[in-house]
Amino acid sequence: MTTSSCNIEVQNITQVFRGPAARSAGGKFTAVDDVSFNLTSDPPGITSLVGQSGSGKSTIARIILGLQKPTQGSVTYRGKDIYRLSRQEYDVYRREVQPVFQDPYGIFNPFYRVDRVFWTAIKKFQLASTRQQGLARIEESLHAVDLRPEDVLNRYPHQISGGQRQRIMLARVHLLQPKFIIADEPISMLDAAVRVLFLNILLDFQQKYCMSTLFITHDLSTAYYVGGNILVMSQGQIVERGNVDDVLTHPTHAYTQMLLSSIPVPDPDARWQEKADVALVEDAPSAVELPDIEVLG
Structure with a gap:
């Protein structure tokens, strides 16, 4: 991997799916439509990618993680297209760009103790020369996410809570010390x-360990909590972007305004404007709803 700046540059990516549910659109559905943005590690920051279900957020996450090649456009890291990296360069990318997925129940193999997620990473990336050194690093990473090693190590996934599972995945991130976290x-x-x-752990990782995060969510309140920048997505396109305080205080796009108006007000006498998902999709099929999807690459 080259020594150029550790930026992730998403350049004009488009992702098209084909399936029976998209017949009205000529058999194709555009989940991501000409999207571009940059993630920087210097200085480290948090960028929230916000939008309703089916807006294309998770598709972008999979593309950045190298799990799905876009139909058009590119994702570059340190100036190189991630889909053209050598084996050695891709190993570096995998270590420096780490995912945290949505489902805390589906990320663990139920037949193995949770310890395995740590030892696999230690072996793959040669993070320790002895087992004692490896165990010390695991315990340090668990403490970094407010978990006691004796409460989770040597346990099976079904023996710990969903919150503990997600924090274990953050502990694995801490173990690897990546440049970027893609949190879907x-x-x-x-x-x-x-x-x-x-x-709070994500914010701590940014401040203490200089990790940048792409935080994908449908919840504007959590985007506001973590601060940083925000990208608002609708129907596969970024319709508004900027500093989270500026965008949420003075939204310019109608979709952002409608998202804000749909947030419940903590006042029993105030009527909640239930507009969030009404008439925004305009009957466009969602990528996650398409049966027998074929990716057009």
């Missing part, structure tokens, strides 16, 4: 108290 709806299945703890 990581708190949507957690209760309120654990959500705040999770978000």
Whole structure:
């Protein structure tokens, strides 16, 4: 990998799917439509990618992680297209760009103890020369996410809570010390108290360990909590972008305004404007709803 700036540059990416549900659109559905943005590690920051379900957020996450090649456009890291990296360069990319996914129940193999996610990373990236050194690093990473090693190590996934599972994945991120975290709806299945703890850990990672995060969410309140920049998506396109305070205080796009108006007001006498998902999609099929999807690459 070259020594150029550690930026992720998403350049004009488009992702087209084909399936029976998209017949009205000529058999094709554009999940992501000519999207561009940059993520920087110097200085480290948090960028929230916000939009309703089916807007293309998770598709962008998969493309950045190298799990799905876009139909058009490119994602570059340190100036190189991630889909043209050598094996050695891709190994570096995998270490420096780490995912945290939505489902804390589906990320673990139920037949293995949770310790395995740490030891696999240690072996793959040669993070320790002895088992004792490796165990010390694991324990340090668990403490960094407010978990006691004796509460989670040597346990199976079903023996720990969903919040603990998500924090274990953050501990794995801490172990690897990446430049970027791609967090795809990581708190949507957690209760309120654990959500705040999770978000505080992400902020801690930014401030202490210089990790930048792409935080994907449908919740404007959590985007406001973590601060930084915001990208608002609708129907596969970024319709508004900027500093989160500026965008949420003075939204210019009608979709952002409607998202804000749909947030419940903590006043029992104030009527909640239930507009969030009404008439915005305009009957366009969602990528996650298409049966027998074929990716057009």
